[in-house]
Amino acid sequence: MKTALIVLVSSVAILLGCAATSAQDRTGATIQAIPTAPTLDTYLGLRSAFHGDKDSCREVGANTSEASAVIVEMIEGGDAVALRAGLLVFRCWDGGLLGDFFRATGQYFDREPRGFVGLLDGYLMSRTDVQSLVATLPEGAVDDLDEQIRILRSRRASLASYSSFSWLATELENEALRREALKAQAR
Amino acid sequence: MRYTDPYGLDTTIAIARDTYTSNSVTGTISVSSDRIADTFSGYHLENRRPPNPQLPVPAGTYDAFVDQRAGRKDRIELFNVPNATDVQIHLGNFPNDAEGCFLPGTTRAADFVGNSARAMDAILDIVKRDGGKIKVIVSGGP
Numbered sequence: 447m448k449t450a451l452i453v454l455v456s457s458v459a460i461l462l463g464c465a466a467t468s469a470q471d472r473t474g475a476t477i478q479a480i481p482t483a484p485t486l487d488t489y490l491g492l493r494s495a496f497h498g499d500k501d502s503c504r505e506v507g508a509n510t511s512e513a514s515a516v517i518v519e520m521i522e523g524g525d526a527v528a529l530r531a532g533l534l535v536f537r538c539w540d541g542g543l544l545g546d547f548f549r550a551t552g553q554y555f556d557r558e559p560r561g562f563v564g565l566l567d568g569y570l571m572s573r574t575d576v577q578s579l580v581a582t583l584p585e586g587a588v589d590d591l592d593e594q595i596r597i598l599r600s601r602r603a604s605l606a607s608y609s610s611f612s613w614l615a616t617e618l619e620n621e622a623l624r625r626e627a628l629k630a631q632a633r
Numbered sequence: 634m635r636y637t638d639p640y641g642l643d644t645t646i647a648i649a650r651d652t653y654t655s656n657s658v659t660g661t662i663s664v665s666s667d668r669i670a671d672t673f674s675g676y677h678l679e680n681r682r683p684p685n686p687q688l689p690v691p692a693g694t695y696d697a698f699v700d701q702r703a704g705r706k707d708r709i710e711l712f713n714v715p716n717a718t719d720v721q722i723h724l725g726n727f728p729n730d731a732e733g734c735f736l737p738g739t740t741r742a743a744d745f746v747g748n749s750a751r752a753m754d755a756i757l758d759i760v761k762r763d764g765g766k767i768k769v770i771v772s773g774g775p
Contacts (some may be wrong), residue, residue: 511719515702529762541719542700544732574684581729585705588724588749605694621727628745 457605476507477531481516484527492531503538511543518543521550524557526565533569548582555580556597559604563611577617580605599620643667644763646697646709646722646756648677648735650773657681657728657744658689660773662737664756666763673755676741679775681730687716688733689775697767699724699760706750707757711769722756722769724749 475495479488496506503509514535519529529551532617555562566576580601587593602618605611643666650660657678663725664673679689695711700721708723715735727738728744737753738746760767 504764506749516672519704537684540717541688541714542710542721542723542735543719544684545723545725545730545734548732578684578729585724588726588730589747589751596724628742631742 468496472574476505477517477535478507478513480528481513481520481533484520486527489527489530489534493534496534498537500538503535506535508535508538514539514543515546518546518550521547522553524554525561526558526561529554529562529565530568533565545582548578549584551579552582552597553584554599555601555604559601563605563608573613576611579612580614581618591629595622595625596627643766643768644760646767646769648769648771650679650771650775653681654744655681658773659741659744659746660775662722662735662752662756664759666759666765668763668765669758669759671762673752673759675737675739675752675755676746677722678725678728678731678736678738678741678744678746680731680733683731683733684731685717688714688720690714690717690720690733690735690771691775692771692773695769695771697769699757699767706753709756709760709769710765722753724753 475491479494480492492506496502496508507513517528517532521532532551538542539547540632566579571579576608581598583594583597585599598618598621602615602622605615605618646666647663648660650658652659658681659676659678662673662675662677681689683689690711691714697709697711700708700710706724708763711720714720720733722735722737725731725734726738726745726747726749730736731761736749737756738749739752740747
């Protein structure tokens, strides 16, 4: 009887232990897996685990700044898997982290405009989202209106062959013109 | 508004909103320390419509810390902003440089603050030389 009880307790403990760790063991089920293995499989694991709501943000670890900041740094460095992961979970982010993500996606667009536009097709985005992703300028251009105008016009030129983004090209030009007006005021 | 700390341990960053447009909120930002004599007075700008509908930050007093990461200028991050995370004082000139954060400057125009790096340097200099706690007092409705 005593032996049977020990076996039963051990079995329940093992089952409970398996249930508790199964979510973490799923390959790519958290954004922490992306820096370790930035592959399409890891991204697909994250995509299948993420459902877009606040609970899901917590489950995939996108509610913590540290893991998310690593993803943003990878995007800045041109990592396409990190960009996919960011496009998937960025609505989990807020404040300075969200701003860093938009600055990073703008820099990714500067390097790889065609690849960036191609990736956007796979995600549901509002015009406001797309504008933030492309028009947000790097921190290094702060206080330098000439540099900001140069980047905005370069991004506008990169969109020239995409008729579906003509509205965004117009927005980028409007931003450049606002900066020119500020420069003229300051003279 | 002037905040005094009897223990001489705090840097106080007072942000007072006074100008509202459809895109931005601007106002003054002043920084003082009970430990060092230097102060800073300038302007701030916020995005009026960030993605998080709970922002801009509600008026109130928030503890804060210096957020340091390699490869970028240090920032001041506020603790315990209701229903928001990563709310910071960081570099920027225009509303779309901020997603619920505060952009400091030494000049301002409509939907714009200028010399943001100079302002951020001055704020960080006071905060770091004080070395104590940081309080951010936000006044004026969002």
